[in-house]
Each structure stands twice: as C-alpha cells, then as structure tokens.
Amino acid sequence: MTGTGSPSIPFTRCIGPDGAAVGDLPDFARNPAELVRLYRALVLTRSFDAKAVALQRTGRLGTFASSLGQEAVSVGAAAAMRPEDVFLPSFREQGGQLWRGVTPLELLLYWGGDERGSDFKAAREDFPVCVPVGSHAPHAVGVAMAFKLRREKRVAVCVLGDGATSKGDVAEALNMAGVWKAPSVFVINNNRWAISVPVARQTAAATLAQKAVAAGIPGEQVDGNDVVAVRAVVERALARARAGDGPSLIEALTYRLGDHTTADDASRYRDDAEVSAHWPEEPIARLRHHLATVAGWDKAQEERVLEETAALLERAAEAYLATAPQPAATVFDFTYAALPAELAAQRRQALEGS
Amino acid sequence: MTTTTYREAVRTALREALTRDSRTFLMGEDVGRYGGTYACSKGLIDEFGPERVRDAPLSESAFVGAGIGAAMAGMRPIVEIMTVNFSLLALDQIVNNAATLRHMSGGQFSVPLVIRMATGAGRQVAAQHSHSLECWYAHIPGIRVLAPGTLEDARGMLWTALQDPDPVVIFEHAALYNMEGELPDTAGPVDIERAAVRRPGRDVTLIAFGANLHKAMEAARLLAAEKIEAEVIDLRSLRPLDDATIMASVRKTRRAVVIDEAWRTGSLAAEVSARVMEQAFYDLDAPVGRVCTEEVPIPYPKHLEDAALPQPEKIVAAVKAQLGARA
Ligand SMILES: Cc1ncc(C[n+]2csc(CCOP(=O)(O)OP(=O)(O)O)c2C)c(N)n1
Ligand SMILES: [Mg+2]
Numbered sequence: 001m002t003g004t005g006s007p008s009i010p011f012t013r014c015i016g017p018d019g020a021a022v023g024d025l026p027d028f029a030r031n032p033a034e035l036v037r038l039y040r041a042l043v044l045t046r047s048f049d050a051k052a053v054a055l056q057r058t059g060r061l062g063t064f065a066s067s068l069g070q071e072a073v074s075v076g077a078a079a080a081m082r083p084e085d086v087f088l089p090s091f092r093e094q095g096g097q098l099w100r101g102v103t104p105l106e107l108l109l110y111w112g113g114d115e116r117g118s119d120f121k122a123a124r125e126d127f128p129v130c131v132p133v134g135s136h137a138p139h140a141v142g143v144a145m146a147f148k149l150r151r152e153k154r155v156a157v158c159v160l161g162d163g164a165t166s167k168g169d170v171a172e173a174l175n176m177a178g179v180w181k182a183p184s185v186f187v188i189n190n191n192r193w194a195i196s197v198p199v200a201r202q203t204a205a206a207t208l209a210q211k212a213v214a215a216g217i218p219g220e221q222v223d224g225n226d227v228v229a230v231r232a233v234v235e236r237a238l239a240r241a242r243a244g245d246g247p248s249l250i251e252a253l254t255y256r257l258g259d260h261t262t263a264d265d266a267s268r269y270r271d272d273a274e275v276s277a278h279w280p281e282e283p284i285a286r287l288r289h290h291l292a293t294v295a296g297w298d299k300a301q302e303e304r305v306l307e308e309t310a311a312l313l314e315r316a317a318e319a320y321l322a323t324a325p326q327p328a329a330t331v332f333d334f335t336y337a338a339l340p341a342e343l344a345a346q347r348r349q350a351l352e353g354s
Numbered sequence: 355m356t357t358t359t360y361r362e363a364v365r366t367a368l369r370e371a372l373t374r375d376s377r378t379f380l381m382g383e384d385v386g387r388y389g390g391t392y393a394c395s396k397g398l399i400d401e402f403g404p405e406r407v408r409d410a411p412l413s414e415s416a417f418v419g420a421g422i423g424a425a426m427a428g429m430r431p432i433v434e435i436m437t438v439n440f441s442l443l444a445l446d447q448i449v450n451n452a453a454t455l456r457h458m459s460g461g462q463f464s465v466p467l468v469i470r471m472a473t474g475a476g477r478q479v480a481a482q483h484s485h486s487l488e489c490w491y492a493h494i495p496g497i498r499v500l501a502p503g504t505l506e507d508a509r510g511m512l513w514t515a516l517q518d519p520d521p522v523v524i525f526e527h528a529a530l531y532n533m534e535g536e537l538p539d540t541a542g543p544v545d546i547e548r549a550a551v552r553r554p555g556r557d558v559t560l561i562a563f564g565a566n567l568h569k570a571m572e573a574a575r576l577l578a579a580e581k582i583e584a585e586v587i588d589l590r591s592l593r594p595l596d597d598a599t600i601m602a603s604v605r606k607t608r609r610a611v612v613i614d615e616a617w618r619t620g621s622l623a624a625e626v627s628a629r630v631m632e633q634a635f636y637d638l639d640a641p642v643g644r645v646c647t648e649e650v651p652i653p654y655p656k657h658l659e660d661a662a663l664p665q666p667e668k669i670v671a672a673v674k675a676q677l678g679a680r681a
Contacts, residue, residue, distance in 0.1 A: 119460030138419020146427035172416030
C-alpha cells in the first residue's frame with residue numbers, strides 16, 4: 001500500500017510490510033523496549049477484539065466493532081500523546097483507549113450496554129466513544145479551545161473514520177479549528193470502508209488528507225499499518241499544536257480486515273480477494289518481523305506476550321461476566337445531575353409499576 | 355430602580371457572567387465587533403476581548419459542538435445561536451450529544467453549557483426566521499429549557515443557568531428585546547424551576563411564556579373590563595414544567611387556556627393541556643382551550659402575520675368559549 005500521492009500531500013512510512021526500516025527511524029523506534037511496548041499494545045488490541053467478538057457470538061456482549069487490521073492507527077496516535085492530552089475516540093479506537101488506561105473490563109461493560117464502563121477510572125478527561133459518526137470533531141475543537149483559553153499546553157486528539165470526513169460538521173470543525181488555531185490533531189482512520197460504502201463512493205477527492213487544504217491547516221498521509229510511522233507523524237503534529245501552531249489533519253491509510261461490526265457480514269458487499277490482498281500489510285506481523293531483525297524477537301518472547309495478554313483478558317472477561325447488571329432503579333441516574341421533580345415522580349411510578 | 359430594556363438586561367447578565375467567572379466565554383455568529391444580531395453583546399468585546407467574546411464561523415453544528423467540548427473540558431461557555439431556525443443545524447449536537455453525554459459517560463462528564471437563541475414571530479421576517487420550536491427542545495430529557503418573558507428573568511436566568519451542571523437552552527423571544535421596564539438595581543440570579551403567577555384571578559387560568567405572556571396579560575386586561583378575572587401563569591421553565599403551580603391555579607379557576615406561539619400539533623400547549631387533563635380533570639368546568647399559531651408557514655405581510663399568530667382578541671374569544679361551556 002502506498003499513499004495516493006498528491007504532490008502536496010506528504011506520505012510517511014517508517015517500516016515496510018516486510019518489517020524492514022524505510023530510511024532513518026525516529027528516536028523512540030531505535031529503542032527496542034519501546035517497540036516491544038507498542039507491539040504488546042497491538043497484540044492486546046487484537047486479542048481484545050477477538051475476545052469481544054467471541055463474547056458477542058455467544059450472546060454475552062452487544063454489537064461490537066472490531067478494529068482487526070487497524071490497530072496501529074489507534075495505538076500509534078495514543079502512544080504519541082501525553083497523559084494530560086485528551087483523546088476523543090470513535091467507536092473503533094479501543095487500541096488507543098487501552099493505551100490511555102481505559103481497562104478491558106470497562107470496554108467490555110460499555111460494549112455490553114453498561115454505561116458504567118464509560119466512567120473511566122483512569123483517563124478521566126478522555127471522552128467516551130462517539131457513536132454519532134464524526135460528531136466529536138466539534139467537541140475536539142472545544143476541548144482545544146478550553147486548553148488555549150487557559151494557556152495550558154495540552155492537545156485534543158480526535159480519531160474519526162473515512163466515512164466521517166463526508167460530514168458537514170467534520171468539515172466545519174476542521175475549518176473552525178484552523179481559524180482559531182485550536183491545539184488539536186485530527187486522525188482519520190481510513191480503513192477504506194464505511195459499512196458497505198468504499199472510499200471511492202465517499203468522495204471524489206484523491207486523498208482525505210487534502211481536506212486540510214480547504215481548512216488552511218497541514219494535512220498529510222501516513223501508513224496506518226505502520227505503528228512507528230503513525231506515532232511519529234502524530235508526535236510531530238502534537239508538537240506543532242503545543243507550540244501554538246494550530247491543528248493538523250492526518251490520514252492514516254489502513255484496511256478494515258473484519259466486518260463493520262458483529263451485526264454485519266461484509267462478504268455481502270466486498271470480495272474476499274480484496275481482503276486477502278490486504279492481509280500481508282497488516283500491522284502486527286510487520287512489527288514482529290522488524291523486532292526479529294533488530295532485537296532478536298523469538299518464539300518464546302512471542303508466546304509469553306500472547307499468554308500474558310490472554311490471561312489479562314480472561315480475567316477481564318470473568319470480571320465482566322460477574323458484574324451484576326445495573327438495577328432498574330438506576331435508569332434515571334445520569335439524565336441530570338439532580339433529578340427534576342417531574343422525573344423523580346416518573347421514576348417512582350416506573351419503579352412501583354415494575 | 356432603573357428603567358431599562360430586555361436587551362439591556364440580557365447584556366447586563368452577559369457582562370456579569372463574563373466578569374464573575376473566568377471560565378465563561380461567549381461564542382456565536384457576529385457576537386464580537388457587530389455586537390450580536392439583536393445587539394445583546396454590543397460593546398462586550400471591548401471589555402472582555404475577542405477570546406472571550408468570540409466570533410464563530412458560520413457553522414452552527416461546529417460551534418455548538420465546540421461549546422459542548424469546552425464545557426466538558428472545564429469551561430462554562432455561553433453559545434449564542436442567531437435564531438431557533440438555525441439551531442436546527444445544531445440539533446445533532448444538542449439532542450444526540452449535549453443531552454446524552456452525562457448518560458453516555460456513565461456520569462463521568464457533565465455538560466455545563468448554556469445555549470441562548472432568539473425565537474418567535476411578529477417582526478415581519480417571514481417563514482424562515484419566525485419559528486417557535488421551544489417544544490422540540492422541551493421534548494428532550496437531559497437538557498433544561500427556559501423562556502424568560504420579563505426583564506427580571508432576562509437579567510437573572512443566565513447566571514442560574516450557568517451554575518447548572520447540565521445543558522440549558524434559553525429562548526429569548528425576539529419581539530421582547532425592545533421591551534422597556536423597571537429593574538431593581540439589586541436584580542440578580544433568579545430561580546429556574548418554578549412557574550410564576552403574573553396576575554391573580556379566579557375565573558380562568560391563562561398559561562403562557564415568552565412574548566405571549568404579554569398577550570395573555572393584555573387579554574386579561576380586556577377580560578377584566580368585562581368583569582372576568584383571569585389568572586396569568588408564566589411558565590418560565592419549559593423543561594421541566596412546574597406542574598404544581600399550574601394545577602394549583604387550575605383547581606382554583608376550574609378553567610384553563612394555554613397560549614403558545616408554536617403550531618398547535620405537538621406543541622407545549624398540547625403537553626400542558628394533557629397534564630391538566632391527567633392531574634386536574636375532575637376540577638375542570640370546561641375542556642382546556644388552546645390559542646396557538648395557525649398551522650401555516652409564518653407569512654411576511656403584517657396583516658397576514660398578525661392573523662396567523664395568537665392575539666389578545668383570540669385569547670379573549672377562547673376564554674369566552676370556556677365560560678359559555680359553563681352555561
Ligand atoms: C451521523 C451518523 N450517521 C450514520 C450512522 C450509522 N453508521 C454507523 S458507523 C457508519 C460508518 C462509519 O464509517 P467510517 O466513518 O469510515 O468509520 P468506520 O466504521 O469505518 O470505522 C455509519 C454510517 C451514525 N452512527 N452516525
Ligand atoms: Mg471507515
């Protein structure tokens with residue numbers, strides 16, 4: 001996979017599909033321990049997705065959106081951030097959420113329909129998953145403006161899909177971020193599909209990154225299956241934002257190897273051959289090959305990571321399944337900070353009636 | 355006491371909010387140098403600077419969404435939307451986001467955002483600038499909806515709304531901005547929970563809000579000349595509705611007419627009427643009456659616009675129909 005190559009839109013790749021470095025690597029990527037940290041995060045994300053899909057298939061989780069094949073976008077973006085920055089994810093960014101300290105248990109609760117899962121114990125200022133597509137792009141501008149007004153050197157990072165870039169509010173948000181030099185980074189997780197609609201049916205633009213041009217902000221593409229490149233590019237954008245130079249738009253090119261969600265069967269609209277062609281580019285094997293070359297990553301190390309991850313997720317799943325469902329009495333709890341009298345009456349009635 | 359206008363009361367409230375709380379900023383189209391479409395923020399940019407009296411691009415969805423984001427990140431923004439007609443561009447942000455994010459975050463986040471917008475007809479600005487869609491917003495749990503109909507409320511509701519941890523939408527009827535009156539120099543925050551009895555009476559209850567409060571008051575004066583004493587209730591808060599004040603009045607007068615500038619079907623008048631039926635049916639001497647806007651796009655020419663809107667004469671006629679039902 002290469003960038004779509006508009007001359008004004010740079011494309012960055014650090015590690016190719018075969019695991020070989022392309023040119024000089026950024027500093028963090030010359031430290032094997034740091035690469036292993038990224039690798040573990042990718043494996044955790046993929047394993048989490050597999051676990052969640054398995055739970056859904058057995059009737060123990062709600063509809064779930066796997067990020068199979070796209071893990072490097074989310075993990076790379078989150079890894080570039082500082083803890084005090086704010087992450088505004090769409091519904092396919094569990095990789096970044098896990099990196100930021102959201103727990104697998106919290107994610108399972110959320111996808112199981114229990115909103116308590118979105119009351120994160122860590123990452124208290126990170127936003128909950130945004131379900132209306134792209135509606136969080138304006139929120140990111142607002143968060144960034146709060147930082148700017150308070151003279152805090154923090155940045156809002158919003159991750160959205162390729163489909164989201166067709167929305168009016170996303171265009172509005174990019175434009176407004178540009179006008180206000182809002183310290184923000186918008187990462188498009190371009191997995192080439194929005195449910196059954198391919199990017200070619202989403203826009204006639206050659207790249208999604210070029211939407212930055214209209215907003216008057218920097219736009220670039222990155223190999224979204226290369227976690228090192230994603231992190232490097234997002235780090236640069238974050239540094240610009242922190243320095244007061246405003247927002248950036250980054251299009252990360254990846255591919256949705258799975259169905260849109262567990263409620264979808266992509267074989268109805270997408271050739272298996274197309275999917276197979278993208279497997280050799282996926283992010284985890286690529287980093288594993290690279291680690292093998294530069295750090296002698298071996299089978300024993302690989303197995304240890306897989307075992308540790310599996311054990312962690314097993315514990316999370318057990319805790320999730322052991323969590324008592326919210327009692328009916330809580331149904332009104334988070335409608336208002338303090339329940340207005342008429343809703344308190346409704347609540348009394350609902351509880352007596354049941 | 356100072357003689358002032360509704361517009362000036364709104365401006366004083368904005369100035370107070372910007373002075374009292376460094377987390378507060380005002381954002382919207384033309385709120386800066388221009389001073390706001392209805393001149394509510396005139397001069398504030400000179401006092402507070404362009405960061406805190408911030409002109410937004412023409413992007414209702416984005417600047418309302420930015421208000422939500424800023425509120426969730428610890429600020430206390432006031433977003434001004436030119437008119438309710440254009441708030442429709444921001445419905446996703448208000449309905450799907452502001453109203454739900456406390457719930458969607460399991461209580462992790464509050465959205466302490468105040469959205470102000472002009473509403474209503476009567477100024478010959480035609481079908482696309484004259485809606486009364488307060489009822490759409492009052493339908494939504496998770497937000498509070500206010501309609502200041504007096505100088506005191508225009509002055510005092512904003513500060514209370516800014517203290518509220520949940521999103522508050524304030525509707526300022528555009529026909530009120532030039533309304534003059536007296537305001538005590540000590541005027542300040544007011545409650546945003548209760549309806550108010552603006553005129554006591556024993557024969558019928560007129561229930562109204564916003565600019566139509568004054569049409570109801572005028573109708574009450576006309577009725578008084580015929581020895582019919584109307585009690586006038588100003589709803590003030592459209593969500594939640596203060597059932598207690600409404601029912602206490604209706605139980606006393608045994609008749610109610612609801613005046614609402616919205617179209618009748620699905621209006622707040624419909625909601626109030628249903629509640630009276632549920633809670634005070636056996637106290638009624640007549641079916642609840644409604645005086646609403648005729649169900650047409652609001653016309654431009656004055657005589658046609660007047661004909662389409664609730665008017666004191668129509669309210670008087672509705673009351674007489676009620677009293678006729680007694681016989
Ligand atoms: C505003 C809005 N319209 C439609 C939907 C239904 N929907 C959910 S996901 C989706 C496709 C999103 O595609 P994309 O932005 O590329 O993200 P991806 O699912 O590929 O991660 C649609 C249309 C929605 N949630 N929100
Ligand atoms: Mg997509």
